Amino acid sequence: xxxLIVHAHPEPKSLNGALKDLAVATLEGAxxxxxxxxxxAMKWKAVVDAADxxxxxxxxxxxxxxxxRAFDAGTLTDDVRAEQEKLLWADTVILQFPLWxxxxxAILKGWVDRVFTYHFAYGVGExxxxxxxxxxxxxxLAGRRALLSVTAGGPRSHYEARGINGPIDDLLFPIQHGIxxxxxxxxxxxFVLYGTDRMTDEDYREAAEAWRQRLLTLxxxxxxxxxxxxxxxxxxPSLHLKEGLEAAGRTxxxxxxxx
Amino acid sequence: xxxLIVHAHPEPKSLNGALKDLAVATLEGAxxxxxxxxxxAMKWKAVVDAADxxxxxxxxxxxxxxxxRAFDAGTLTDDVRAEQEKLLWADTVILQFPLWxxxxxAILKGWVDRVFTYHFAYGVGExxxxxxxxxxxxxxLAGRRALLSVTAGGPRSHYEARGINGPIDDLLFPIQHGIxxxxxxxxxxxFVLYGTDRMTDEDYREAAEAWRQRLLTLxxxxxxxxxxxxxxxxxxPSLHLKEGLEAAGRTxxxxxxxx
Numbered sequence: 195x196x197x198l199i200v201h202a203h204p205e206p207k208s209l210n211g212a213l214k215d216l217a218v219a220t221l222e223g224a225x226x227x228x229x230x231x232x233x234x235a236m237k238w239k240a241v242v243d244a245a246d247x248x249x250x251x252x253x254x255x256x257x258x259x260x261x262x263r264a265f266d267a268g269t270l271t272d273d274v275r276a277e278q279e280k281l282l283w284a285d286t287v288i289l290q291f292p293l294w295x296x297x298x299x300a301i302l303k304g305w306v307d308r309v310f311t312y313h314f315a316y317g318v319g320e321x322x323x324x325x326x327x328x329x330x331x332x333x334x335l336a337g338r339r340a341l342l343s344v345t346a347g348g349p350r351s352h353y354e355a356r357g358i359n360g361p362i363d364d365l366l367f368p369i370q371h372g373i374x375x376x377x378x379x380x381x382x383x384x385f386v387l388y389g390t391d392r393m394t395d396e397d398y399r400e401a402a403e404a405w406r407q408r409l410l411t412l413x414x415x416x417x418x419x420x421x422x423x424x425x426x427x428x429x430x431p432s433l434h435l436k437e438g439l440e441a442a443g444r445t446x447x448x449x450x451x452x453x
Numbered sequence: 454x455x456x457l458i459v460h461a462h463p464e465p466k467s468l469n470g471a472l473k474d475l476a477v478a479t480l481e482g483a484x485x486x487x488x489x490x491x492x493x494a495m496k497w498k499a500v501v502d503a504a505d506x507x508x509x510x511x512x513x514x515x516x517x518x519x520x521x522r523a524f525d526a527g528t529l530t531d532d533v534r535a536e537q538e539k540l541l542w543a544d545t546v547i548l549q550f551p552l553w554x555x556x557x558x559a560i561l562k563g564w565v566d567r568v569f570t571y572h573f574a575y576g577v578g579e580x581x582x583x584x585x586x587x588x589x590x591x592x593x594l595a596g597r598r599a600l601l602s603v604t605a606g607g608p609r610s611h612y613e614a615r616g617i618n619g620p621i622d623d624l625l626f627p628i629q630h631g632i633x634x635x636x637x638x639x640x641x642x643x644f645v646l647y648g649t650d651r652m653t654d655e656d657y658r659e660a661a662e663a664w665r666q667r668l669l670t671l672x673x674x675x676x677x678x679x680x681x682x683x684x685x686x687x688x689x690p691s692l693h694l695k696e697g698l699e700a701a702g703r704t705x706x707x708x709x710x711x712x
Contacts (some may be wrong), residue, residue, distance in 0.1 A: 255467070368554075368624055432608075448704075
């Protein structure tokens with residue numbers, strides 16, 4: 195495997211830092227190639243602005259169109275082009291981050307906002323009566339697999355089906371389906387650690403062993419069965435799931451996973 | 454009303470900029486006080502790091518604990534303290550942003566990550582057999598109301614109940630419930646414009662009129678009926694919704710809205 199780990203925590207000695215280090219050691223130890231984008235160490239610029247598009251920034255700025263023209267011309271900034279190149283190199287992508295306010299830290303969102311440009315991650319492919327662009331299962335990054343490795347301070351029960359935070363699969367859906375599956379990446383079930391505010395050394399040893407096992411079985415893990423957009427499950431162009439396809443009791447985000 | 458508008462778009466002449474300007478003019482025209490945090494114009498620092506906590510940054514850095522000690526000591530950075538002060542001043546908060554990759558732009562997520570510190574927005578209140586801290590309906594910002602004003606490039610149908618992106622209420626739940634309601638803010642139904650990639654002048658005129666109407670009726674709009682954490686709907690400490698309380702057919706995020 196060729197794995198890109200995108201890491202988003204300010205403290206190298208944090209739990210997230212330890213999980214990232216363990217992933218590098220485990221994957222390299224198993225003979226795989228690993229590259230790491232340690233966003234804090236790289237002082238990653240988190241914010242989309244006109245400077246991202248150089249001579250292709252129009253005035254007024256149009257984020258989608260300008261990013262697409264800069265992508266086409268090869269004039270995106272060096273930092274963004276390097277990340278796009280890493281994504282094209284990789285067959286496996288791991289995002290390592292703490293859940294802050296039920297979402298990614300800003301620095302990681304800014305990696306998505308800046309790297310997933312028009313014509314690279316969206317605005318790809320043709321529209322017709324049977325296709326609505328190359329997305330949700332097709333696209334520039336098709337053939338790759340991704341895995342979220344997430345730490346949550348609160349206890350597991352708060353993220354279960356009836357938990358007050360909402361189910362973890364729903365909280366992660368906009369990332370797993372909306373960001374990763376959109377440009378074609380298949381997404382493996384996430385690795386989530388809960389209760390990390392009160393983790394003991396023994397808890398960490400168990401978590402580290404579980405993480406090692408996930409890493410060593412990545413190649414044989416089945417991805418989440420998100421529905422492909424252009425294979426007949428959706429009306430075009432409304433992109434409503436066709437009537438009758440959903441598994442019993444499924445609503446909301448769950449509709450977009452095959453039963 | 455005293456309204457704080459937090460605005461997150463890099464281009465003043467964008468649709469988001471126009472909606473922000475219209476909100477200022479409409480509310481001031483109706484005799485209300487308005488303050489604006491224009492995050493791009495302020496060059497808002499989007500990324501949490503040790504510099505946020507000054508002398509209270511420990512090594513290794515502990516984001517929650519350190520932010521709480523810096524908050525208690527009044528040594529958070531000036532930019533963060535100014536935003537906390539604006540939130541305490543306001544009775545109404547509007548977040549104006551484009552939906553980028555199904556979530557807030559990084560600069561706005563970074564406003565949340567840095568301003569919503571421990572002891573200010575979380576880690577508030579006591580735990581007991583009947584209470585699990587002051588949150589989800591109680592907290593530092595109780596008594597305030599908030600409204601998301603969001604632009605989405607794609608068409609409305611993609612965000613409907615069966616739409617491929619998932620229902621807009623579910624996409625916004627982590628913001629509305631997880632970020633705003635958590636420290637006690639009541640949340641009004643969002644103002645969402647769809648299809649903004651292909652908006653005509655006529656579309657804009659209609660949108661502007663609808664936005665004006667929403668702004669002029671803020672005080673009489675009913676908030677989303679999120680369930681309060683400590684009023685008996687949840688088991689403590691699992692914070693599972695008690696059996697039988699949900700409205701028929703409700704699952705996932707929808708459980709946390711009263712039927």
